[in-house]
Amino acid sequence: MTQLLVSVRSVAEARQALAGGAALIDVKEPAHGSLGRADDEVIRAVVTEVAGRCPVSAALGEWEDGRNQIPEAGLTYVKWGLAGCGRSSSWQRDLAAMLELHRSPRVVLAAYADWECAQAPPVEEVFALARRFPGSVLLVDTHCKEANNVVRKKRPTLLDWLPLAWIEDLCGWCREVQVKIALAGSLGFDEIDALGVARPDWFAVRGAVCDGNRNGTIESAKVYELAKRIAKSSHSHPPRT
Secondary structure (H helix, E strand, O other), rough: OEEEEEOOOHHHHHHHHHHHOHHHHEEEEHOOOOOOOOHHHHHHHHHHHHHHOOOEEEEOOOOHHOOOOOOOOOOOOOEEOOOOOOOOOHHHHHHHHHHHHHHOEEEEEEEEOHHHOOOOOOOOHHHHHOOOOOOEEEEEEEEOOOOOOOOOOOOOOOOHHHHHHHHHHHHHHHOOOOOOOOOOOOOOOOHHHHHHHOOOOEEEHHHHHOOOOOOOOHHHHHHHHHHHHHHHHHHHOOOOO
């Protein structure tokens, strides 16, 4: 069944996400980018606050930034973005080594749907690495979080970069090779409704449950509404037999 992942930037937001029913708490600092790394003290404080009530993950920035140390914080998952890695193959070797060595926390492989803009590897290449490690996790996100249309002033979402049918196929391929998948990318309620048919393991959000945009503050009522909506959608799209 699909669950809700909520990205938080503070202990106070973690409380709101938990109160609303988030199944996975992710720590990141949106001011630092798509997968912006929060201070290690913030990460540890959130893990302490959650106290085992659900898994906690953390975004650790972009792999190319070189901050590849994993904080000692009791995390379940960690992830780095691959912006700037598109012309290199070293990320595959390095992350494969981490997948082999780190069982806890588990390394999530993060692919950018707008990989050309991010100068990152294509989604297919990141999935190809994930499938070598059954039980691993793939995140598909977007790198560009700002409006790119002067007239519509619309923030691009995952569905602006990848067709729904292709995303549905990708989720199916992940299930076949025992790879879990999280879908992100400025997803709102409408996009999540449309993507329900893909049946990912998680929908990952921030802006959709904030009072305003992704730089606002998380509200438990919005988390609750979205979690309930995702649960209802999961029952409407049962596994194929």
